[in-house]
Amino acid sequence: MADKIVLEIPRYSPERDVKPHFEEFEVPVHKEWVVLDALNYIKDQVDGSLTYRWSCRMGICGSCGMMVDGEPKLSCATFLSSYSRNGNKLRVEPLRYFPIIRDLVTELSDFLVKLKAVKPWLIRQEEPPLSEGEFLQTPEQLEQYKQYSMCINCTLCYAACPVVGLDPVFVGPAAIALAQRYNQDSRDQGAGDRMAVLAHPEGIWGCTFVGECTRVCPKHVDPAGAIQQYKLKAALDWVKSFVTPLGRKNTDVRREAAND
């Protein structure tokens, strides 16, 4: 194993640059160092102006996503030593398809708008008083949506999804998976509301099932699967709307309520 590695990092500051240019930094490689440790080494020892986000360093806060050797990764969970053979150069870039604020920092407000748009909260028609205790939910019912509740909003899936890059209005993998998280929750009655938002050319129908979102997800959420299952449900809802005289949206809510 080499004891040094060169990091190639695009530098961009709107005050100085029209577009990013690469800079190289030589950093030591320690067995237990992750890419983030190398960035911290540069910031502390070499160039204090290197700009990136990080916080928990244990793969749960979702701040430190970057393109590492062309792949979306959490830099706190990617060992430096796995790259030290690649000619001793490693490219670390901001997450793809996002506007860049500076260096490795991407612009996330659009993502947050999309997250909110899918109504990611428990929707109930009536709210019994707290004194009635918890909504019962068996471990099996919990299992139905647990996987989709694991998303840490790291946006790696957006950086993996070409549709996000090509079509900026596409709602995107994490947000749709989050909608499914609530749709599949036995306590929720808002699937109809969310369907109205997501059964849309810029919602689920925009997805072409590239499947990359699922491959890069560090928490195994499987947004691609969530979206296809959503499409299937939307198609079945459409068929049902012919069978039942009631409107699509209403049948949906009523069925969910009946399940409760």
Next chain:
Amino acid sequence: MFAVKQPTTKVLPLYQEFHPRWYRPRVSVYWWLGQWQYLKFILREISSVFVAVFVVITLLQLRALRAGPEAYARFQHWLQSPIALAINGISLFFVLFHTITWFNLAPRAMAVRFRGKRLPEILIAAPNYVVWALVSAGVTWLVLR
């Protein structure tokens, strides 16, 4: 539904203090060449073209059948031409690629649950292959009988 942010104009405005100017990388037209997974995806999608090509060939063959034994023989002869064989050889590769990717992705699109647990993907994918084998055998039998 979602606000589309207009890309910056061609002439870049100068930086003004306290007004961040984002750099927006453009997605190359050849984005799908840069990464093996993307290329695989595009090949998967392109497979549909070869599906369509074969459907057209099938329809032409049916028309030839309708038109009588001579027309059918002429069509058979065309199928033996190098160009037809080349097209169909490539088609076979893509069609098989379609079948395999389709079967392997099917379990992801369908969450089948049994006693609260989601069935492992292999249990959903495997029957697809079994059905495929049976149907293929059935068609072959019917045609060759």
Next chain:
Amino acid sequence: MDASSHDVLLVGGGGAGLRAAIAAAEVNPKLSIAVVSKVYPMRSHTVSAEGGAAGVVKGDDSLDEHAYDTISGGDWLCDQDAVEAFVKEAPQELLQLERWGCPWSREPDGHIAVRAFGGMKRRRTWFAADKTGFHMLHTLFQTTLKFDPITRYDEWFVTKLLVDDGRVDGVVAIELMSGKIQAITAKAVILCTGGCGRVFPFTTNANIKNGDGMALAYRAGASLKDMEFVQYHPTGLPFTGILITEAARAEGGYLLNKDGYRYLQDYNLGKPQPNPVMRSMELGPRDRLSQAFVMEDQKGRTLATPYGSVVHLDLRHLGEKIINSKLPFVRELCLKYQNLDPVKELIPVRPVVHYMMGGVSTDMNGATPLAGLYAAGEVACVSINGANRLGSNSLSECLVFGARAGKAAALYAAEQKAADDKAMAQANDERKRLEAQFLHKQGGRERVATIREQMQKAIEKSAGIYREETSLAEGANKLFELQERYQDIVLDDRSRTFNTELEGALELGFMLDVAESIVQCALHRTESRGAHQRTDFPARDDENFLAHSLVFRKPDGSSRVEYLPVKVTRWAPGERVYGEQAPESPQQIPQAVPAGRAG
């Protein structure tokens, strides 16, 4: 200069901050509420909490037992009225979170499941596998999205509280993306910025936990309480300091020294049993377990690694099924960061700085003596944690006191008039200070990272698990020197856009103040209690120190320590007994209140 104005302003968007925001919005939907956070709220450190949140919910448990465990766990330094309110409201808050969709782990019949936890006599820790904090934070964040009165200032860094005539009028903050420095005025400000683990070199705490709120309040004239009580969690991974949750021991994990011996039995923590026993051995309180490690290390019975001595946490006998269902994150963390599989291998662990029992001194509604200033969560000291916090009380604390502070601030704000122009003048001065001291500064030689490292080393050496007068005095001197050198700091980065080096420098300034308050409080408390262990004063001294330390900042920047008596309601100070000698039911309890379902 731009300015914006709100009724209630939250600094920090973690568990306490978001809970407070929702509480304020529910009290009075007409109020304008703002959450200012230096990170996107879902990045807040609540996300890293693993084990669970305590709240009495099962029939075999009682509020009094929870209170007793908390008070004895805190070595009788808790304010008992606050603890009583806390244990009463905790179940309701946890239930409320369930109503908002938190994916709590369940019993087969669909009811909430609870697990055992260190220092607790009964099973009362609600959990969502071992990602409880993550699920709580995301549930709270997603729930806030449906409240229109809540405005968010994501990635804004607060540098100063606006104080006028003993009243807090808002904050000055930097919008990181643009570099804009502006006033955000408010009738009430609630600090929910979490703790300050990053003052120490080896901590479970995220990079963002720099004691910002503590320093903001301290500089504004509020006092900090019980700052000498720093909790070391007994099981952190060496090098990274990543936390291996106490739930690993609650599910039955063993702590072994280098001979494979369950050494806790030598430290008055009970006799080893194959299955976990409440308040015994591995389920003893965190202070005692961390102290036992130091003793074991001194006896040469730990293992040496490049990142300090370690002992082993053994989960192998639990089997893959239990580990995967109850402790999946532990396995994930071990595999990803330590390259080992706890199903088959021993986990190397060592004590790691985890939590601040102390913080901004508040009353039971989160109010500080400064009008309009509130605090809740780890940044605050109410105090329910006393000299040692019990695992799984902190998440509940965020909810209970977050909600209380939110309500109190909303009621207060509704009665106040808006801030006047003086706030703007102060904000302007703050902008000039930041520019002169950092962005437009000429000269300077010190790097942020150098001073930060030296501060961390100094405080570890002087105020670690065991302290004594000489080392604390040395630490105080070193911190004084570093404060001087801090004035000579120079930044590589002078730009406006997302200047994280400036942010780091400001955080370092906050940490230096907080570090000093820790060392000063530790120096003045000449007794040993809970997490504060003085080798030169090994006994607890209830006569002189059944009292909270209050540290104030004097006009010259130095500190003054005072004491405030502990509030005792029903539990007279006693001996902390763990292991088999532990009383079956707590003494001194006039009547045991059976725990009903919350409500």
Next chain:
Amino acid sequence: MAKQSSEAVLWSLFSAGGVVAALLIPVHLFLFAIAFPMGWLRPPGYEHLMLLLRLPWVRIYLFLMCSLSLFHWAHRFRYTLYDGLQVKHLNELIFTLCYGGAVAGTVFAGYLLGNWSGP
């Protein structure tokens, strides 16, 4: 809502076509376009094929195979053009071309197979 349901229809047709194409096309293609022309297998005689095509269910089977496969193509090709060539601004043209093609193929298949009156 109209747009919403049309997408659901198109996606359903695409999916059905994907299944049909995956199951049926390989064997048809292998037999009729590779194995028979190459002489690997003895091709069925004209009469045998005509016999089969007189069975209504065989014609329905072929009709569905052709039509659904074409809708499968139309949907995928539409998105491939959008994404691969970044020509989403030609949305209407592409839409008409793709689904129009599928409809035309379906009509042609219906004409061929609808009333089989071979010699």
